[in-house]
Amino acid sequence: MHSPLPPAPFRTILLGLLIALGGLALACGGSDGEPTAPALTAEEQVVADLGLAGSAFPVALAKPDFVLTNAATGAPYDFRAETAGQVTLLYFGYTNCPDVCPVHMANIAAALDQAPFEVRDAVRVVFVGVDAPRDSAERVRDWLDFFDRDFIGLTGTEEELAAAQTAAQVPVAFIDSEFDGGYTVAHAGWIFLYTRDNLAHLRYPSGIRQAAWAHDLELLTTEGWPS
């Protein structure tokens, strides 16, 4: 079983407090403060210029190389090969997630449902069920079919899932809190978007809504990431 690095509580707490304070300072900056234009990276400049809802990585990430199992067919699914050259959304979640996972899926499904055919046809949505004991192929498929039958669902063993998450450079999921009759799973909070150049320039937090997805997906499937 994969074991994450031991937490460094004090460093983390300090960092967390600093982030919280920084966030407060940013969020509460009154109109009397001097507006300072932060320096944007080249990637952030693209996001600003195109009005994208996603957040830019400082440096774009390569599409990860991992193989899991396609929940629909039971066949191996080579993520990098299968999605080569396609606008691809990659999400690591779990089917017993009642709150953010279904909202993410519902937002993307609604955006694609109303998108022009060329956009819808050009986007691959890949969901990885990271909760191996409960995310069976059948359950992953049932869960995804509720939102969109074209969404691709992947399953794997603990080891395969950990390898996939590591390859994708997201935190490896872990059992968060256990309670009578179940447990919750901590999992990557961002959806990564790979453009046709097979790079993730953008990631999307929970809370991105239908209209923002529709905007970004249409632009990135028709125009692509500017080279």
Next chain:
Amino acid sequence: MPRRSSLLVPLALLIAALVASGCSGDDDGAAADATVARGAVLAETANLAIYDAFIPVPATDIGALYFEMVDTDGGGDRLLGVTTTVAVMTHFHSTVIDGDTSRMLPVAGGIVLPPDGATKLAPGGLHVMLMNLVTPLTAGDTVQVTLQFERAGAVTIEVPVLRYEDTGILGGSGAGS
């Protein structure tokens, strides 16, 4: 799957509380959800009122219940538990973004309704998790839910089951938080 101790839980909650309560007034985006006009009151007691309850159609046998509770007598209250015949168990959870990880943390001791305040259960934050639904819920269904409060006692509401498209969760544009 690895387990991790709950050392960071209080920290994450603290950060969430700081950010949530840090300022007010000129928020936009999804945060504005908290300030949109409330719908019809679903239940009213001597000290609080319940608004805008809904259950998005569950994709599996796990669901979520959202609503807003508003203090009306300045005394505050505490939601201790939720029961419904459609779920074997219910739990209070809060979704917290902890760095790059999305976590779902138990809310111990109930959900606080502050004096003269309001507490909104909403996607990406506080919610009542409906565990092991005994019957599939479909859009148009109504579910009877009993909320147990410390002061108000038992309050029963009729909760509509809504398609995601009809919940308001997907509407609007831009990023939420």
